[in-house]
Amino acid sequence: MAETISAPRGVNDILPGKTDAWLWLEALLRECAGSFACQEIRFPTFEHTELFLRGVGDTTDVVQKEMYTFDDKKGRSLTLRPEGTASVARAFIQHSLAGQGLPLKVYYIAPNFRYEKPQAGRLRQHHQFGVEVFGPAGAAADAELLSLAGLCMERAGLSDVSLRINSIGCPVCRPAYQKSLAAFFEARQADLCHTCHDRLARNPLRILDCKEPGCAALRQDAPPVLESLCPDCASHWEELRENLTALGIAFTVDPHIVRGLDYYTRTVFEFVGDLGAGPLTLCAGGRYDGLVKNLGGPDTPALGFGMGLERLLLALETQGILPQAPPVCELFIAAMGEEAAKRSLILTNRLRVLGVHADRDLMGRSLKAQMKTADRLGAPYVLVLGETELKENAGVLKNMRGGENIPCSLTAEDIAKSFYKL
């Protein structure tokens, strides 16, 4: 026997039976996005590597160690998309979408690829539902975006999800803050954990996010971000909280939220779900006012979020609130004998053409076994086709769930009527 091949590390098959949950969730998310007048955008799976170097930031972990980068046959460096925002911004610029009038509100459902070590809720290929809004500078847009994200999780049935927000300033106020933060931690370098030493050099903001008790204690006295915001950022921050309150959206201010992608400005947020295994970020995003300009486009404020579909489904599964999938088959036709089998082939096909989810035996099994198959498929009705039925040109739709049986002729139109009514 030839050696078998399995899927690469960290990527999953979504098997029949499991796809129902995906279809349900995707439809729900599209519906939510539609409620907010967002249109779908689709973009390629790979981009020029340069897009992510400039968009996401070449000092970030995602870019430095997690990208699937390769050269094509002409030696161009391409990269499997590690996140969606850069691609959407690229398309926005490339097609001059600003010219069609702002704001532009788009959403996508697409896989992302990151070379990570797989673990709970972490894969090398994962899917995100993302929303990006281009144009509005005011915090009302931030509040609407958060409302949309919240609606998605609420409609999915998730409880125990908390929203945490923060503001990390803008190019006007952040450099000064980063400097003072770096100075603060440099003076106390001896007390920082090993990884925070690295963070001090690369991105001192991240020290605020460290879980080590020592670092957590140390940062108590660190200069707070929110107090170092410039007047514009401060009023945006103020406006955001007012709008959230007006919308009745519960949130907690968490000055330790720092996003790992360089393009964020001002508003950053996370929706954290409390699963059995521990807290997991289900959705995260923020404002990225500088990204479009940085990628060579018109100076356009923008904001967005990404929501991890695998994590969402994981959360729904642990809470046991995934909806039940509809049966794959509405009517199973069980045939006995060659003549009946031929008749069932034709009848089943006509029913399918009429839109009935009909199925029949293809394995040449006994009547009993066919009944069993119908049961396993969850078919609510079975039509047995045997000598008697053929002779009388009539049969009965046997109700598999204990309800009334329905007498019927053997014409597809007559049978189909019963299913249109259901």
Next chain:
RNA sequence: GUGGGUAUAGCUCAGGUGGUUAGAGCACCAGAUUGUGGCUCUGGGGGCCGUCGGUUCGAGUCCGAUUAUCCACCCCA
């Protein structure tokens, strides 16, 4: 990238200190019931014990490597 656990049937797992032909439950197939599913009973198929190498008269069991998987960290959705 760093550290730890695990790997036996499609699935969940048993197989003290090495010793005949590797087991159970569930699932699958068939029969009991010559034209009727679920419940019950009986039988059946299905395994190079992750892979490669080592120790040994003898390895599912011990050792090493490798791969996969799970968990924690880094980071992230």
